[in-house]
Amino acid sequence: MNKKITIHWFIQDLRLHDNPSFYSASEEGEVIPIFILDNVNTQKYQLGSASKWWLHYSLLSLQKSLGGKLNYFIGDPKEILIKLIDKYKVTAVNWNRCYEPWQIKRDENLRKILLEKGIEVNTYNSSLLWEPWDILKSDGTPYKVFTPFYKNGCLVGGISPRKSLSKPKNLQLIFQQSNDNSVSILNLLPKNNWGKKLEKYWKIGEKNALDTLKSFIESGIKNYKEGRNFPGENFVSTLSPHIHFGEISPNLIWEKISSLHSDENTNHFLSELGWREFSYYLLYHFPHMPEKNLQKKFDKFSWQNNKSYFEAWKKGKTGYPIVDAGMRQLWETGYIHNRVRMIVGSFLVKNLLLHWHYGAEWFWDCLVDADLASNSFGWQWIAGCGADAAPYFRIFNPIIQGEKFDVDGKYTKRYLLELENLPNKYLFCPWKAPKAILDKAGVILGVNYPYPIVDLKESRNLALKAY
């Protein structure tokens, strides 16, 4: 009998453990492990700068776990796969499915072509706990509200999430020797020094993803439900970029958290994984979610689209410290704490009256965890035009939010050094501080920290009226 040669195509599953496609390929014989940077089918969803940076290091880490035998390609997967199949007499092509609409389309087409060539095609689910097509209401249509989706659809009605797998035991890997077989051909690192800065904040790759989960279980989860609201503290998992690139699977996380003593903290964290599922679920059933308002009546909304407001927002120079701290955290670290994402999002949409697309695009470029499903869902939610969105009158007040969730000012002062010496009483509204206090703190409004670019009350009423 001829031995079996399988291509395992790594896409957003950059790990060896709990990798159903890689596991089964390895069980059956020799494997050609490949990564393809697809710059042909992506259309407008080319990776953002922060994502590319992360991907570069994640690939290096994966390459190391594979003993240096990861094969790199750039171009159209169809052509690359066909060349490889012919060259190595490949029997089967395996991959773990991705759920972005453009990937679904590409992969359906690819599967057809490979099957016609007589090649075995095996695809697996390695990134979702529940398949979007399995969870439906009794009338056969998709859910649009989170709670019934999660409770009735997933927890009660759904199939239990797949159990995680170990690393495959015997690896027989085929590596294509050539000069340009290195991650550098993908050209992922930014030309400027922006990437350098990010290095301080992240440890990338499969092992670090597992370590991050471990330390979250040891500390953050114990006060997750309350603590997750405080951006200055470490109660959130920061697993999102690891999950996005598949350095760790939601299944393993689900399994580990479920095995802990069940309480309000573990349940709340599991429901956050449920929210991630819900974003993918909606993206699957409503593939235009990244572009179009899920509620059509918002199409008529009169956005202001003032470019100078957008510039100020991006740079963290709106004059509202909690907003600015968030935007500078994004620039500095490639990440924003979830509570602050809502604050800066609400501010962009409901105080600056900018279209949520602006915010989504900036996040897409800057976030190391940029994810089409979560990002478009999140922005639609905060804008109020999503399936199960915030009511129009839910407009975050950046002063109150700061006072409430950054009580000691630790978070805000970490990113706004110019306000370091301002007493907490005025930290979230420096323009209200008496001159003597500003002087003493070395804050000169309009010089080293901006005046507020919009009036809260006024812009809030403007938004309410527009809604």
Added chain:
DNA sequence: TTTTGAGTTGTTCGA
């Protein structure tokens, strides 16, 4: 088919 209750994360105002 009709009815009923609910819908992640908020703020403001006035008693």
Added chain:
DNA sequence: GTCGAACAACTCAAA
């Protein structure tokens, strides 16, 4: 200072 109502009306899910 605290508390409840109002901020609108609609859509969704399930009985």
